[in-house]
Amino acid sequence: MKITINDVAKLAGVSKATVSRVINNPETVSENLRSKILEVIDTTNYRPSKVAQALSNKRTNIIGIIIPDFTNPVFSKIIVGIEDVFKETEYDFLMTSTNFAVKTEIKQIKMFDEKNVDGLVILTDQINDELRAVLENFTKPIIIIGSDAGLEKIPVVKIDNYRAAFEVVSYLLNLGHEKIVMITGDMKDKFSGELRFDGYVSALKRKGLKVQREFVYSSKYSSKDGYKAMTKILTRTVVPTAVFCVNDKVAIGVLKCCHDNQILVPEDISVVGFDDIEIASLYNPTLSTVSQPFMEKGRAAAENMLKMINGKEVQREIVLDHELIIRQTTAKIKRKK
Amino acid sequence: MKITINDVAKLAGVSKATVSRVINNPETVSENLRSKILEVIDTTNYRPSKVAQALSNKRTNIIGIIIPDFTNPVFSKIIVGIEDVFKETEYDFLMTSTNFAVKTEIKQIKMFDEKNVDGLVILTDQINDELRAVLENFTKPIIIIGSDAGLEKIPVVKIDNYRAAFEVVSYLLNLGHEKIVMITGDMKDKFSGELRFDGYVSALKRKGLKVQREFVYSSKYSSKDGYKAMTKILTRTVVPTAVFCVNDKVAIGVLKCCHDNQILVPEDISVVGFDDIEIASLYNPTLSTVSQPFMEKGRAAAENMLKMINGKEVQREIVLDHELIIRQTTAKIKRKK
DNA sequence: CTGTTAGCGCTTTCAG
DNA sequence: CTGAAAGCGCTAACAG
Numbered sequence: 102m103k104i105t106i107n108d109v110a111k112l113a114g115v116s117k118a119t120v121s122r123v124i125n126n127p128e129t130v131s132e133n134l135r136s137k138i139l140e141v142i143d144t145t146n147y148r149p150s151k152v153a154q155a156l157s158n159k160r161t162n163i164i165g166i167i168i169p170d171f172t173n174p175v176f177s178k179i180i181v182g183i184e185d186v187f188k189e190t191e192y193d194f195l196m197t198s199t200n201f202a203v204k205t206e207i208k209q210i211k212m213f214d215e216k217n218v219d220g221l222v223i224l225t226d227q228i229n230d231e232l233r234a235v236l237e238n239f240t241k242p243i244i245i246i247g248s249d250a251g252l253e254k255i256p257v258v259k260i261d262n263y264r265a266a267f268e269v270v271s272y273l274l275n276l277g278h279e280k281i282v283m284i285t286g287d288m289k290d291k292f293s294g295e296l297r298f299d300g301y302v303s304a305l306k307r308k309g310l311k312v313q314r315e316f317v318y319s320s321k322y323s324s325k326d327g328y329k330a331m332t333k334i335l336t337r338t339v340v341p342t343a344v345f346c347v348n349d350k351v352a353i354g355v356l357k358c359c360h361d362n363q364i365l366v367p368e369d370i371s372v373v374g375f376d377d378i379e380i381a382s383l384y385n386p387t388l389s390t391v392s393q394p395f396m397e398k399g400r401a402a403a404e405n406m407l408k409m410i411n412g413k414e415v416q417r418e419i420v421l422d423h424e425l426i427i428r429q430t431t432a433k434i435k436r437k438k
Numbered sequence: 439m440k441i442t443i444n445d446v447a448k449l450a451g452v453s454k455a456t457v458s459r460v461i462n463n464p465e466t467v468s469e470n471l472r473s474k475i476l477e478v479i480d481t482t483n484y485r486p487s488k489v490a491q492a493l494s495n496k497r498t499n500i501i502g503i504i505i506p507d508f509t510n511p512v513f514s515k516i517i518v519g520i521e522d523v524f525k526e527t528e529y530d531f532l533m534t535s536t537n538f539a540v541k542t543e544i545k546q547i548k549m550f551d552e553k554n555v556d557g558l559v560i561l562t563d564q565i566n567d568e569l570r571a572v573l574e575n576f577t578k579p580i581i582i583i584g585s586d587a588g589l590e591k592i593p594v595v596k597i598d599n600y601r602a603a604f605e606v607v608s609y610l611l612n613l614g615h616e617k618i619v620m621i622t623g624d625m626k627d628k629f630s631g632e633l634r635f636d637g638y639v640s641a642l643k644r645k646g647l648k649v650q651r652e653f654v655y656s657s658k659y660s661s662k663d664g665y666k667a668m669t670k671i672l673t674r675t676v677v678p679t680a681v682f683c684v685n686d687k688v689a690i691g692v693l694k695c696c697h698d699n700q701i702l703v704p705e706d707i708s709v710v711g712f713d714d715i716e717i718a719s720l721y722n723p724t725l726s727t728v729s730q731p732f733m734e735k736g737r738a739a740a741e742n743m744l745k746m747i748n749g750k751e752v753q754r755e756i757v758l759d760h761e762l763i764i765r766q767t768t769a770k771i772k773r774k775k
Numbered sequence: 776c777t778g779t780t781a782g783c784g785c786t787t788t789c790a791g
Numbered sequence: 792c793t794g795a796a797a798g799c800g801c802t803a804a805c806a807g
Contacts, residue, residue, distance in 0.1 A: 103577065105799090105800055105801085106800060106801060107800075107801095115777075115778085116777070116778045116779075117778095117800085117801075117802095118777070118778060118779080118780095118801095118802080118803085119776085119777060119778075120801095121801065121802060121803085122776090122777085122802095124801090125802080129776075129777095130776070130777085131776055131777085134776085134777080148548070148551070148552045149552070149800080149801070150493075150552065150554060150799090150800055150801075151552045151553045151554065152489060152492045152493050152498065152553070152554045152799090152800080152801095153493055153783090153799070153800030153801040153802090154800080154801055154802080155489045155783095155801090156487075156489050156490055156493050156782095156783050156784065156785090156799090156800080156801075156802095157782080157783055157800080157801045157802045157803085158783085158801085158802070159783075161489065162553075163532070163553070171508070171514040171515075171517045171518055172511050172514040172515060172518060172716075174509050174511070177508040177509040177514060178508075178509060180508050180535075181508055181509060181535070184534070184535060191549075193532050193534065193546075193549055193550070193553060194532065194533060194534065195500070195530050195531065195532055195533075196531060196532075196533045197521070197530065197531065198517075198518070198521060209530075211485070212528075212530055213530070214485070215485045215486070215487065215488045216488045216489070216499075216500070216530060217487060217488065217489045240440065324716065324720055353717070353720050354720065356722070357720045357722065360722050379509075379661065380690070380717055383661055383690050383691065383694045384721065384722070385693070385694065385697050385721070385722045442783090442784055442785085443784060443785060443786095444784075444785095452793080452794085453793070453794045453795075454784085454785075454786095454794095455785095455786080455787080455793070455794060455795080455796095456792085456793060456794075457785095458785065458786055458787085459786095459792090459793085461785090461786095462786080466792075466793095467792070467793085468792060468793085471792085471793085486784080486785070487783090487784055487785075489783090489784080489785095490783075490784030490785040490786090490799090491784080491785055491786080492785095492799095493783090493784080493785075493786095493798095493799050493800065493801090494784080494785045494786045494787085494798080494799055495785085495786070495799085496799075
């Protein structure tokens with residue numbers, strides 16, 4: 102049997118209210134009793150039950166975190182950033198992954214709600230009407246990392262995906278590429294994927310180029326899908342001179358596929374990824390990509406969450422900087438093939 | 439204000455006991471009242487507070503998970519395995535990473551204890567006396583993934599690290615290599631790191647070879663450390679013909695370093711990793727390594743946890759299979775240099 | 776400064 | 792089958 106506040110009270114010969122006081126407002130208790138109680142607490146190794154405290158306080162000291170996928174370092178780093186900010190607090194995190202399924206997101210939000218989390222951090226790029234409704238009905242502070250859900254009241258931390266993609270494609274265009282394929286994310290994905298695609302489209306347009314249907318492929322953000330898409334691309338009559346991938350994982354798959362088919366990168370084809378995950382700078386060749394500050398995203402979100410929990414106002418939108426990182430997978434086009 | 443069981447009771451014109459019954463044992467309530475209450479629950483969108491239930495039931499429906507590092511896919515996959523088993527249950531996970539610090543592990547275990555988790559899954563390879571004590575005093579079911587802590591009562595899920603390392607080195611020996619370096623993990627790491635090192639040592643010994651001091655390097659399991667170690671190795675007068683790395687991340691760093699220094703793999707040096715993370719088969723060249731069933735580890739742990747929570751007995755030790763995966767980074771030695 | 780009391784939301788005897 | 796009442800462990804007025 103675990104020791105409770107009652108046990109401590111009895112052992113110290115005081116009421117449990119007093120014990121509660123030394124736990125929460127030690128200064129309101131006389132030196133005398135306080136040290137006595139503290140001693141009992143120490144010898145009995147008493148720890149207040151957070152569950153009981155939660156019921157009484159309406160505060161669980163738990164934050165819910167919902168991410169699409171634990172195995173993508175992109176999301177893991179955000180978690181690390183969040184953890185970092187909360188390191189010295191009493192907070193813990195209820196975490197769950199959704200595998201990009203909105204249905205699962207909704208289910209989990211409800212679970213977290215029932216478990217009375219004090220706040221919710223959700224990393225998502227797909228927000229449909231149902232999810233929007235659930236989010237709006239959530240009674241505790243929420244912060245979204247990733248996409249602008251267009252929810253008036255919910256603060257967002259993000260980067261400018263549109264702009265970043267636009268820069269990538271403009272860069273490729275400047276290198277002389279015109280046949281630029283994009284391997285996008287899931288087309289159902291309403292936000293970062295779509296915005297990156299939009300950036301691709303408008304960069305082409307500005308150059309007077311049309312987006313060609315057979316130059317757009319989709320993926321589920323995995324290396325396997327990147328490999329598959331590239332395999333398909335290589336069978337086409339018109340082979341592109343550059344491939345812009347929705348993320349680095351896809352790009353790695355593309356690179357691998359090129360290597361397996363004796364296609365030289367960047368000599369034959371230039372490849373650009375997105376995210377700058379660790380492997381981007383370790384791969385052979387090193388991958389040109391867009392870096393974004395994941396840890397910082399987590400930190401910003403966490404700091405905002407902390408503020409919201411304490412009833413303070415926060416910025417509705419935080420846009421962090423991205424950066425085009427040029428490495429070995431991109432080069433000037435040599436001649437028209 | 440959130441709706442409570444009392445509200446529902448009033449609206450349905452019954453006592454809260456009855457409402458509680460239809461939630462937990464619907465069959466004990468008359469058809470009549472039941473449907474009435476169900477309707478109220480439905481229209482009010484009432485959800486029982488898990489916190490209140492927890493206080494009453496002494497069950498939070500929360501499992502604590504402690505891992506060293508979210509950014510290592512090795513651990514993430516285990517999480518995915520665990521999640522998978524619990525998918526259809528009411529359980530959620532309080533997760534935290536420790537960055538391999540025993541101190542943090544201990545702190546978090548205590549936090550989780552206070553928060554009344556129903557069980558604890560801990561992925562760790564370093565167990566010192568203090569941690570051992572904390573673990574032994576934990577009142578709820580625990581399951582360890584990774585290392586045999588030598589704790590009588592705590593079930594463990596693991597692979598045979600010693601045997602796997604022994605096989606790797608024997609394989610290298612059979613290819614004709616004799617100058618085999620090992621880049622180990624943190625030497626403070628008592629278990630998987632140490633066991634892999636032990637396997638290395640005894641494979642060499644069996645061949646009548648001595649372990650040479652200057653052939654053993656340590657790392658903190660990161661690519662950066664692998665790169666650093668390899669840089670050092672290349673400055674030595676005696677350059678090895680093979681490098682066995684404690685994990686794939688380190689191996690990737692080694693590979694990158696070789697490439698940056700015009701060392702050909704496997705022509706000049708063979709490299710072997712451990713874990714078979716996704717990038718191992720995507721890297722260029724593809725990495726020879728030991729694969730281990732991470733998802734399965736998570737699943738096995740989760741299944742055991744579920745059993746323990748329900749008071750059933752479980753195996754004290756589950757040893758999963760590993761497999762030596764030979765890819766492009768290893769080759770027969772050509773000639774003595 | 777300290778103790779008494781009520782209550783957080785739910786479950787569970789115990790009567791009826 | 793249903794309701795009243797006690798209790799889970801803690802906090803927070805309210806008196807004294």
